[in-house]
Amino acid sequence: MEINEAILSFSQSEKIKSGLIWANHLLDIRESVRQNQRGGAEQIIETLLAMIGHETQVIRNITQDKDWEEAELSINMALVMIRSKVPEESAYHLTSAMSKVTNLGHRSMTFLKEKGLL
DSSP states (O other): OOHHHHHHHHHHHHHHHHHHHHHHHHHHHHHSGGGGHHHHHHHHHHHHHHHHHHHHHHHHHHHHHHHHHHHHHHHHHHHHHHTOOGGGGGGHHHHHHHHHOOOHHHHHHHHHHHTTTT
C-alpha cells in the first residue's frame, strides 16, 4: 500500500461509514412513517445508497484494492433489496458493508500510524 492510497482509503472509509450509518437510520425511520409515505422514504434511501456505492467504486478504482469490491457488492445487494421492495432485508447487507469498510479504514489507519503519519 502506498501512502497516498492509505490516506485516500482512510478518508473514504470514514465518509462511507457515515453514509452507511445514515442509511441504516433511514431504514429505521421508514418503519415509523405512514404506509403511503414509505415509497418516498425508500427512494431517499435508494438515492443515498447509490451515492455511497459510487464513492466506494471511486476508491476501489483509485486503490485497486479488491476488498473495496466486497464492500461495494454488499452495498449493491442492499440496493437490490430496496428495489425489490424488501427494504428490511437490506439491513444485513448494510451491516456487512459497514464491517468491511471499517476493516479497510483500520488497515489504512494502522499503515499510516506505522509510517508516523497519524
